[in-house]
Amino acid sequence: MALYSKEDLLMMIKEAGLRITDHRLSVLSFLAKVKQPITVYELVDSLRKKDNIDQATVYRNLDTLHEAGLLRRLDFNHGHAHYELETGRPSHQLVCSNCETVEKIEGISIDDTIKKMLKKSKKFKHTTTHSMELYGLCRNCI
Amino acid sequence: MALYSKEDLLMMIKEAGLRITDHRLSVLSFLAKVKQPITVYELVDSLRKKDNIDQATVYRNLDTLHEAGLLRRLDFNHGHAHYELETGRPSHQLVCSNCETVEKIEGISIDDTIKKMLKKSKKFKHTTTHSMELYGLCRNCI
DNA sequence: ATACAATATGCGAGTAACTTGCAAGAAATA
């Protein structure tokens, strides 16, 4: 479990060819800290209190950081996006169909499945990212 | 590739414990015909022309049929949902990050991965459905 | 340091996808 120092995060932004701003750093370091996919709402809520960041700025930074490959964007059919830091490690989710709880599981590779998919595909030679979610009721909601 | 007759579809609705209405049947048979995940917009557009169905009715029926387990709901991070008939066969998607093309690949099981995930999970004993999408550029967009 | 061009920000207004309230109409059951 890598911990990211402020300098690490600054470097990540810089190496992505992006400008360094306080707000951009706040967004990135918040996501580095929580280590779970979180909703934009939670992010906006926390950062507005702490640093007085406008929601438009949060959205724009999430977009920029995502484009730059520093974030993952996830969708669990809840009508609002989740974001998390792009760690490079494979990561998949278990999602409760009732209470929206999300459990992240790391370290399970699906390279074999991806290879099989690409072999069958007519329109794609390779892919760059993927997402996989399992849906069901969590222990609390059974 | 199973083809669904009107009677099949009627039975599916009936067995799900739902009422049979013309509009509900239209929605279901449209999805049975296209065999690919399609957007609500495409559905609304086609059905409005053909049968004069209001978009609220389409949304409500998609919801009802999905709740009943007859449809799958997919999200490709495009800001609008896709739906397809629930066939029972596993089915995963390749999605173009540029042009929103979706290619569906059937017949690849990921049961092993699911087992591994559940073994690692602390919050879930079992899951009922899943989704998996690979993202990249399709041949046209490379 | 300073000036300049490019990018980021806040604010308010706008948009797209989807939902809801309500009155009227159609389906299932007796």
Added chain:
DNA sequence: TATTTCTTGCAAGTTACTCGCATATTGTAT
């Protein structure tokens, strides 16, 4: 055929997200 319950259309509402524009800040060249 009557009654109950579900479905529909319409218009208005909500939510998540985006945009325009004026101002502020960043990185770069001087």
